[in-house]
Amino acid sequence: MRKKVISCLLAGIMTVSLAACSGGGVSSNDASKDSGKSSADTEVGVEQTAKPQAPPEDAPVGGKFVVQITPGTLSPDMMDGWSANATNTGFIRLMNGYYLTDTTRDRTIDWDPVVVKSHEETENEDGSTTFTVEINDNLKWNDGSGITAKDYLFGIMYRSSQEFAECEGDATTGSVLVGYNEFRNGEKKEFTGLRLLGDYKFSMTVDAENLPNYYVLGDIGFSPEPMAAIAPGTDVLDDGNGCYFNDQYTAEVLRETLLDPNTGFRYKRPVVCGPYQLKNVDIGSETVELEINKEYLGRYDGTKPHVETIISKPIATETWRDEFEKGTVDYFYSSKGETIDSTLTKVEDGEIKANYGIVPQDSVNEFRFACDFGASQFPEVRRAFAYIIDRDEVNKQISGGYASVVDCLATEAMEDYQETKDELEGELTHYTYDIDKAKQELIDGGWTLNEKGEEFKEGTDKVRYKEVDGKLMPLELKWAYSEDDLTDLCNTIIPPEAEKIGMKFEGTKMDFAQMINHLNREGVDATYNVFSCGVVLPEFSSWWYFFDDAPERMGLWNYYRISDPELKSITASMQKVEPGDTEKYRELFVEFEKEINKKMPGVVLSTGTQYWFYNPKLKNFVPRSYDNWWFFILDAYIEE
Numbered sequence: 001m002r003k004k005v006i007s008c009l010l011a012g013i014m015t016v017s018l019a020a021c022s023g024g025g026v027s028s029n030d031a032s033k034d035s036g037k038s039s040a041d042t043e044v045g046v047e048q049t050a051k052p053q054a055p056p057e058d059a060p061v062g063g064k065f066v067v068q069i070t071p072g073t074l075s076p077d078m079m080d081g082w083s084a085n086a087t088n089t090g091f092i093r094l095m096n097g098y099y100l101t102d103t104t105r106d107r108t109i110d111w112d113p114v115v116v117k118s119h120e121e122t123e124n125e126d127g128s129t130t131f132t133v134e135i136n137d138n139l140k141w142n143d144g145s146g147i148t149a150k151d152y153l154f155g156i157m158y159r160s161s162q163e164f165a166e167c168e169g170d171a172t173t174g175s176v177l178v179g180y181n182e183f184r185n186g187e188k189k190e191f192t193g194l195r196l197l198g199d200y201k202f203s204m205t206v207d208a209e210n211l212p213n214y215y216v217l218g219d220i221g222f223s224p225e226p227m228a229a230i231a232p233g234t235d236v237l238d239d240g241n242g243c244y245f246n247d248q249y250t251a252e253v254l255r256e257t258l259l260d261p262n263t264g265f266r267y268k269r270p271v272v273c274g275p276y277q278l279k280n281v282d283i284g285s286e287t288v289e290l291e292i293n294k295e296y297l298g299r300y301d302g303t304k305p306h307v308e309t310i311i312s313k314p315i316a317t318e319t320w321r322d323e324f325e326k327g328t329v330d331y332f333y334s335s336k337g338e339t340i341d342s343t344l345t346k347v348e349d350g351e352i353k354a355n356y357g358i359v360p361q362d363s364v365n366e367f368r369f370a371c372d373f374g375a376s377q378f379p380e381v382r383r384a385f386a387y388i389i390d391r392d393e394v395n396k397q398i399s400g401g402y403a404s405v406v407d408c409l410a411t412e413a414m415e416d417y418q419e420t421k422d423e424l425e426g427e428l429t430h431y432t433y434d435i436d437k438a439k440q441e442l443i444d445g446g447w448t449l450n451e452k453g454e455e456f457k458e459g460t461d462k463v464r465y466k467e468v469d470g471k472l473m474p475l476e477l478k479w480a481y482s483e484d485d486l487t488d489l490c491n492t493i494i495p496p497e498a499e500k501i502g503m504k505f506e507g508t509k510m511d512f513a514q515m516i517n518h519l520n521r522e523g524v525d526a527t528y529n530v531f532s533c534g535v536v537l538p539e540f541s542s543w544w545y546f547f548d549d550a551p552e553r554m555g556l557w558n559y560y561r562i563s564d565p566e567l568k569s570i571t572a573s574m575q576k577v578e579p580g581d582t583e584k585y586r587e588l589f590v591e592f593e594k595e596i597n598k599k600m601p602g603v604v605l606s607t608g609t610q611y612w613f614y615n616p617k618l619k620n621f622v623p624r625s626y627d628n629w630w631f632f633i634l635d636a637y638i639e640e
Contacts, residue, residue: 040355041619045347048357048614052105052622054303055637059620061292063638064309067629068329071314073512074286076261078269078278081159081169083520083556085512086536087312090630091288094310097274098139098147101221102300109217109540112300115139117200127208128178128193131220134201139224140295142277143270147224149202150236153194153243155225156204157236162186163251167258168522170556176210176219179242184552190242212578214585215540226271230257275305275634286314299634306637317484324613325352331614331629335361336485337400340611347613354613357623360413361610364406365486366602367479368519368533371562372554375475376529378466380445381503382600385477385530386431387438388497389490395606398486403608407431408593411537411607413625416589423590428597438501447475447502456502464502479507480515481532486605490532520555535602539626543592544575560601567595 038050073087080092102112111119120132139147158164159173160180174180178193193205204220206213213219227234233248258266265271269278276290290310298304315323321343324332334340346352367385369376376382391405407428410417417424442448442464450461453472464475477498481487491507498505508528510518518528545553548571549563570592577585612623621636 038620038622040616040621044353044355044616045350046355048355048622050620050622052624052627052635053620054301055306055620055635059306059637060639061306061637062308063617063640064311065307065618065633065636065638066329067310067312068315068320068323068332069286069312070317070512071286074283074288074312074314075513075516076267076283078281078288079258079266081164082266083516083522085516088288090628091278091290091310091312093274093630094276094290094634095269095272095274095278095293096223097272097293097296099221099223100133100135100152101217103540104300107539109215109221110300111217114297114300114302124205127211128205129211129216130203130205132197132201132203134198137200139273139297141226141229141271141273142293142295144295145226145228147273149196149198149200151224151227152222153196153202153236154227154231154234156194156222157183157191157243157245158225158231158249158254160184160191161249163249163254165552166251167254169258172552172557173222176206176213176216178205178207180207188242189244191244192242194243196236196238196243210575212576214575214577214579214581215542216579218540218542224273226273229271230254230265232257275299276310279309286312288312303634305634307633310633324354327615330618331612333359333610333612333623335399335402335608335610337402340402341400343611343613352613353616355616356614357612359610359612359623360411360625361403361608362411362413362538362625363534363536364409364411364607365532365534365605367605368531368535368602369560369600370526370529370531371560371564371601373526374529375466375473375477375503378445379599380441381447381475381477382603383431384438384441384445384501384503385498385505386600386603387434387441388501388503389431389494389603389605390433391603391605392432394486394489394493397489399606399608403606405430406604406607407597409535409537409596409602409604410593412609413539414537415539416586417593420586420590420593424593427590427594431600431603433497435497435500442475442501442503458502461502462499463504474504475502476504476506477529478527479505479530479532480510480518480528481507482512482515483509487532519559533602536626542575544571547571562599562601564595564599564601567592567599570595 038048040046040048040050069087073085075085075088077088078092098115099112100116101109103109115135117134117136122130124130135149141147156174160171160183165171171184179191182188183191195203197203206216231249231253235246236243237246258264261267272293275293275296277293279291280289292305292308296304313329315329321332323329347354369382371377395403395405407430408424447464447466448456449465449472450456451465456464465472495505517524519531545557547567548558549568554561570588574585574588574592614621617638617640618636619639621632623632
């Protein structure tokens with residue numbers, strides 16, 4: 001499945017959703033076949049404990065689902081391929097569709113029979129593997145035009161092309177396939193790993209260097225793109241050496257069709273094949289409205305959407321619960337103990353008409369370092385920073401006991417972590433408040449000078465320096481953050497602790513759009529070393545892309561911008577594990593988390609539990625980890 005890198009907003013702090021093979025996740029409510037109607041579909045004020053399932057055959061179609069978004073967070077992007085915040089993620093994903101593979105409700109990746117008529121896998125003598133696919137001939141775009149093999153090939157090719165990269169898009173879609181590098185770099189006109197075999201038949205060859213591949217079905221689960229609309233006049237040709245574009249395919253054409261602020265696909269998305277289509281978007285009023293795509297044939301099991309309209313409503317996080325109580329929006333979630341407890345009391349007393357689901361959190365809150373410049377490029381600085389924070393106390397104050405501190409890049413929802421947790425516990429350093437250890441990290445790392453290049457003296461000198469490439473570098477970290485309870489607390493406690501170890505820690509409060517620009521360096525130079533982030537960690541995490549230091553991965557995939565040989569090597573080995581060899585994969589997962597704990601590209605603060613409260617008019621609405629509202633709503637229907 002084409003991977004996505006998305007910056008997100010969660011509970012008032014910026015959250016980055018690491019790219020994944022699919023939108024799946026470990027759920028507090030595991031999937032099964034029809035498990036019958038839940039009590040949450042017939043009662044009010046109860047916990048939703050049902051397993052995800054398709055809606056009943058007689059479920060009504062209609063109604064409106066209102067989604068809260070935080071004011072100031074809606075990005076203009078309505079299409080994958082560029083950085084977009086989580087406010088946009090759900091809307092974008094509901095317009096995507098017809099991936100070759102899908103994540104089923106029982107949490108497996110498999111071919112989608114609604115899309116794929118037949119598929120064949122052939123191992124080649126050179127170690128590569130060719131997947132030959134024939135798609136069904138009844139797939140359509142929302143404008144009624146047919147979807148063919150060329151739309152799938154076009155989607156892979158244009159998102160792997162120089163021309164798309166010139167539009168500042170992520171041109172890594174076909175990176176696992178034979179011939180990607182030569183095609184991407186313009187060395188060959190043909191994408192040799194792709195073959196056009198008929199109107200509805202094509203093949204994809206995965207390069208031997210990318211095999212074995214633990215998530216190979218995820219990596220080739222591509223989706224179609226409307227070639228005729230995005231690149232008018234373009235054709236996909238194949239003379240026997242691989243697919244190539246005719247001479248009508250240019251960067252100029254893409255700029256016009258993708259990037260025009262009034263009509264561009266990036267912003268208006270007129271042609272889609274997912275369960276929903278864009279009815280209206282207004283950035284000024286922060287309104288996105290989706291409606292059912294009548295041409296959509298359904299997910300892998302034929303499930304079609306039953307909720308007619310989805311619309312956004314900007315509401316501040318601080319007043320979200322109040323607006324939910326009034327019925328202004330249809331769901332509300334929290335991971336803060338005080339909020340959860342008081343809301344549960346109101347639900348039990350009948351003051352709020354709601355049902356709720358309890359969900360292991362699929363994200364961590366962290367201080368994310370830019371590991372490619374300044375003091376933050378050095379692991380000893382990142383470890384020293386971890387030692388000046390009493391993470392246990394911060395977590396206690398913020399979550400009220402509904403979250404816990406973790407010492408690696410993992411969440412309570414992550415099955416690989418849960419299965420290796422006991423082993424990891426004895427292997428990981430628990431960074432807790434310790435000024436002496438923080439100082440020793442810096443001394444061992446060479447931060448022993450003052451601004452004159454002389455020996456740093458505590459009580460006299462304020463900031464430590466280190467000689468780097470013949471110049472003195474100050475121990476200075478610039479922090480970008482968006483205001484919320486957590487960052488307010490950190491802004492109070494961290495700067496004075498930083499002073500104690502000879503570090504200057506300077507925070508800058510900014511709105512979400514500014515932070516996204518600085519995180520992704522869109523039109524700005526590298527300025528900030530640290531960002532207050534949340535990180536969504538998917539079930540099917542392609543760690544090997546997240547720690548790949550190839551230039552095209554930096555920022556778009558490798559959000560830490562870290563170039564670390566050990567992390568790169570371990571994660572590359574994880575990719576090479578044979579599909580299904582869970583034991584070997586988890587052995588490497590442990591080594592990976594130990595290295596993360598040592599290199600500290602981010603200081604993880606906590607992960608915990610979320611309570612999702614939702615309007616009882618929503619039936620078959622099952623909160624669970626990773627899938628979020630945009631997956632819950634696909635199985636849901638409304639009865640007023």
